[in-house]
Amino acid sequence: MREQVLALRGAPFPEKVFGVRRQGSGHEFLLEPTLSEAEVADAERELGCALPSVYRTFLLEVGAGGAGPHYGIFPLRRDAQGWHWAEGKGIRSDNALLGEVFPTAAERARWEEELNAREPAEQDFPDDQSYRAAFRAWDDEWEKLQDSMTAGAVCLSHKGCGYFVWLVVTGPERGTLWTDLRAANGTLEPLSAGPHRVDFRSWYLDWLSRAAGQAHSA
Structure with a gap:
């Protein structure tokens, strides 16, 4: 998957994919380096939650963040502040609440x-x-x-206009994704495909398939 994403940088029309090029925040089909098992385990200990297995595998095998749906995936990094998601000027996940159950x-x-x-x-x-x-x-x-x-959830991606996508890490909805429409006086809505909740893997692969088609089509 990592190779497929990075290869899109050389596609004929990468600019056709939303979020690739935007001054200061376009992901340019770049991915952060992957994390090691020891790093992910250390992050989980510090953050006080077990990351959903699909997202955890993404961190280990694809990248800690970068290219992805919308304006990309906020990277999980460790710096002087400890482990946190680097979310720029957008919403920041409150790491102190990650161990709490995502509310209904x-x-x-x-x-x-x-x-x-x-x-x-x-x-x-x-x-x-x-x-x-x-x-x-x-x-x-x-x-x-x-x-x-958004207790028990991580802010993963900015959709634009103040809308965000969250990944639930704690509680019965663990592993599901939610669109945050509160910037327009909306609410949190689950991403669904028919009767089923969408998980990180299907969300990312759907984006990758669409992005490949757009980047190669005149």
Whole structure:
């Protein structure tokens, strides 16, 4: 698979593939070096989760990130911060939450409803200053809630326009992929093929097949 991806750099029309060329963030059909078994095991220990087997194999045999669907796969790297996914200016996975179970749609909806119900009302405060302080505190809770929405999942790819793809690593949905549409006031939606959830392997191979066809077609 690695050789197939890298070979597309020499295809007649690589620019026809979305995400290949974009100033500052196009993946150019490049892949990061692969990780060793010891490195992946060390990352799992530090991150507090076992990575899904298909994605784990990708890290070991294809690359730690780089070319892939949309603007590519965020690479898993180790630096002075430890192991983390290098996600540029996009959403960053909260590594502290990776060991928690990925919430259900019902849980996410309930959390939002409960927090909405606690929104401060200006008439309940003696002055504007105290109301604004309460509102800021409530708004900060929204930031924490957004992180909780993707507990147990890794942000893998930027689709553009603030939309992202997440890979669940903990809980019953482990190994499945989800599209994050919250930038447009949407929600998290599972990637599906008919009645079945899409895993990393089928997602990546589907992209590779389409990319090869586009890059070789006039």
